[in-house]
Amino acid sequence: MNNTKLRRQFDEWAAPLRSAPPPPFETIRRRARLRLGRFGAAAASAAAVIALAAVLAVTSLGGTASPSAAWGAGPYPAPPGMQYVYVSFSLGPTAQIRNAATGAVLATLRPTAQTTTFGVAAASATDRLFLVAENPANGTVTFAAIRLLAAANGGTPSVRMAPVPHVVLPAGTQVTDLVVNQAENRFALESQAPGGKLSLSVYNLLNGSLIGRWPAGSLQLTQPLAFLPNGNLAVVWAVNAPTSSQSHVQEGTTQVNRSPSVSASPSVSNSPAGSPSAAPRLELVNRIVNPAIPFLPGSSLVADSQPDTALHRRIGTLSADGSMSISAAQASNPATQVTSGGSVGIQGGGKATITEYSSATGEAVYVVPIGAASDITGAHYCGVLWASADGRDLLTQCGTKQEEVVDGKVTAVRLAWIFPTSAVQSVSPFAW
Amino acid sequence: MLGSSDDFREFYEASYGRTLAMVAGLVGGRAEAEDVTQEAFARALARWSLLRGYERPDAWVRKVALRLAIDTGRRHRRRLATVVRLAGQRPPTDAEPADDLRFSPLGAALAELPLRERQVLVLHYLADLPVDVIARELSLPPGTVKTRLGAGRRHLEERLSQHPEAVGQ
Numbered sequence: 149m150n151n152t153k154l155r156r157q158f159d160e161w162a163a164p165l166r167s168a169p170p171p172p173f174e175t176i177r178r179r180a181r182l183r184l185g186r187f188g189a190a191a192a193s194a195a196a197v198i199a200l201a202a203v204l205a206v207t208s209l210g211g212t213a214s215p216s217a218a219w220g221a222g223p224y225p226a227p228p229g230m231q232y233v234y235v236s237f238s239l240g241p242t243a244q245i246r247n248a249a250t251g252a253v254l255a256t257l258r259p260t261a262q263t264t265t266f267g268v269a270a271a272s273a274t275d276r277l278f279l280v281a282e283n284p285a286n287g288t289v290t291f292a293a294i295r296l297l298a299a300a301n302g303g304t305p306s307v308r309m310a311p312v313p314h315v316v317l318p319a320g321t322q323v324t325d326l327v328v329n330q331a332e333n334r335f336a337l338e339s340q341a342p343g344g345k346l347s348l349s350v351y352n353l354l355n356g357s358l359i360g361r362w363p364a365g366s367l368q369l370t371q372p373l374a375f376l377p378n379g380n381l382a383v384v385w386a387v388n389a390p391t392s393s394q395s396h397v398q399e400g401t402t403q404v405n406r407s408p409s410v411s412a413s414p415s416v417s418n419s420p421a422g423s424p425s426a427a428p429r430l431e432l433v434n435r436i437v438n439p440a441i442p443f444l445p446g447s448s449l450v451a452d453s454q455p456d457t458a459l460h461r462r463i464g465t466l467s468a469d470g471s472m473s474i475s476a477a478q479a480s481n482p483a484t485q486v487t488s489g490g491s492v493g494i495q496g497g498g499k500a501t502i503t504e505y506s507s508a509t510g511e512a513v514y515v516v517p518i519g520a521a522s523d524i525t526g527a528h529y530c531g532v533l534w535a536s537a538d539g540r541d542l543l544t545q546c547g548t549k550q551e552e553v554v555d556g557k558v559t560a561v562r563l564a565w566i567f568p569t570s571a572v573q574s575v576s577p578f579a580w
Numbered sequence: 581m582l583g584s585s586d587d588f589r590e591f592y593e594a595s596y597g598r599t600l601a602m603v604a605g606l607v608g609g610r611a612e613a614e615d616v617t618q619e620a621f622a623r624a625l626a627r628w629s630l631l632r633g634y635e636r637p638d639a640w641v642r643k644v645a646l647r648l649a650i651d652t653g654r655r656h657r658r659r660l661a662t663v664v665r666l667a668g669q670r671p672p673t674d675a676e677p678a679d680d681l682r683f684s685p686l687g688a689a690l691a692e693l694p695l696r697e698r699q700v701l702v703l704h705y706l707a708d709l710p711v712d713v714i715a716r717e718l719s720l721p722p723g724t725v726k727t728r729l730g731a732g733r734r735h736l737e738e739r740l741s742q743h744p745e746a747v748g749q
Contacts, residue, residue: 151733154705154733154736154737155705157686157740158605158686158705158706161684161686161687162601162604162605162706165597165600165601165604165610165613166597166598166600166601167597168596168597168600170592170593170596170597171614171618173589173592173593175618176592176618176621176622176625177622177625179618179619179622180622180623180625180626285719287696320694320695320696322694322695340694341694342694342696343694344692344693344694344735
């Protein structure tokens with residue numbers, strides 16, 4: 149294909165976008181005002197070109213994180229135990245650990261090497277450890293561990309940051325998922341090599357040794373990675389299922405129907421123009437990988453994994469104890485019904501809903517509306533901010549509305565910040 | 581600072597579509613592209629008093645949008661991977677839904693490219709920037725940009741050839 153033909157093809161593809169009327173100027177002005185209101189003078193300073201990437205982390209810290217009276221600067225009660233937030237300014241080489249209640253800065257962090265920026269981040273189940281990818285200027289990817297150490301007298305914790313030794317991903321690699329195990333000695337990542345090939349890797353967090361690397365091949369890894377309490381790594385990939393009207397669901401799989409009809413079952417419908425009856429189906433296959441089994445180079449993810457028959461349904465992010473999977477959906481718009489984690493898109497239409505599925509039965513245990521269509525503004529994050537280890541306690545935000553959901557029961561809360569949509573673009577939608 | 585500055589409005593209306601197209605080439609979906617583009621312009625408005633003095637404020641917006649798009653792309657990559665696979669299963673007679681750019685052969689092919697190639701292709705073909713300007717904006721040597729552009733074209737062609745209806749449109 150010559151350059152002219154390719155340019156023409158780009159032009160045709162882009163024509164509807166280039167000629168699209170811009171949204172009313174007031175929309176931009178409102179967003180700008182929201183930014184200024186949220187970040188104050190800092191957002192308008194010379195360092196304003198930042199995107200706030202945040203993972204709500206929190207609690208425990210050896211008992212130092214007693215529920216704070218400072219919680220809830222607003223008129224609502226605060227959720228208990230929530231204390232610290234990892235904040236990464238993803239467009240600049242700065243990150244912070246902040247008190248989520250007051251916004252006070254516990255520590256300001258810089259990447260472990262010069263001319264490096266922070267990338268995707270993950271939090272451990274104890275919320276004492278953050279693992280963050282770093283992007284040096286040469287295009288490679290390295291990692292650093294940020295540990296929150298409880299003070300002996302129960303005072304303010306200290307923060308220690310150190311590079312994960314020896315782990316350097318080739319230039320151009322994109323890390324698309326990152327998780328830390330509960331023992332905080334391993335981490336797994338899904339990455340896309342410069343050639344476009346996806347792979348799954350598990351590393352020793354302490355010494356950086358590679359425990360296993362499996363090419364994903366043609367597998368479509370579709371749900372967030374999750375370490376189970378026993379140390380196994382839970383993965384989910386999609387396979388094409390027969391298009392006939394098939395109601396049987398195999399053990400360890402979840403059918404993903406592309407029909408645009410609104411349904412309690414998960415859907416990956418992005419085909420509004422297609423005929424529902426002829427729409428292809430995807431089937432999600434739950435598998436587990438045991439990183440303790442020695443990895444043999446050349447082995448495959450299929451060969452080295454086992455069906456996970458204990459998980460009857462996994463859509464969204466798995467709770468730390470593996471008992472629940474949690475997903476966010478925009479109820480009347482099947483095109484956005486399944487998200488990769490706990491956030492809701494901005495396509496509009498319908499209320500935002502969080503669904504919690506029991507891993508044991510596959511049934512939806514709670515279906516909790518967290519916001520109306522008018523709350524999904526695009527400017528503010530909509531979805532799960534934080535969840536307890538058993539998944540029964542959630543902190544959610546949709547637009548400017550923040551809530552705590554305990555066993556399906558909703559209470560309005562107010563955190564120090566209302567998280568912008570950009571706050572969760574570089575991190576897992578929520579961290580444990 | 582956030583007053584309805586006429587010159588910003590003019591700048592915004594003139595450059596929104598072009599920026600949107602560029603961002604869409606990176607993130608794949610129209611809704612995500614609109615969110616990123618609006619965010620970039622909101623940031624520009626917040627500091628317009630400074631930017632208005634720039635010779636090329638559009639370059640500033642482009643840079644911000646590019647970075648935001650990369651972050652958004654990371655977040656959506658997993659979901660995109662599934663959707664991109666589905667693109668090949670769509671009957672060729674189906675009309676392309678206006679808000680699902682990633683279903684188009686070019687959109688699907690772009691989404692499969694590594695970011696560094698997609699970035700230079702988008703800047704060259706959608707933002708209409710010459711190689712030397714791309715090199716300056718990405719802080720890369722021009723030779724590297726040419727190499728990535730060549731590799732991107734080649735990989736794009738390979739992927740488009742898997743969608744015969746796209747070739748020779």
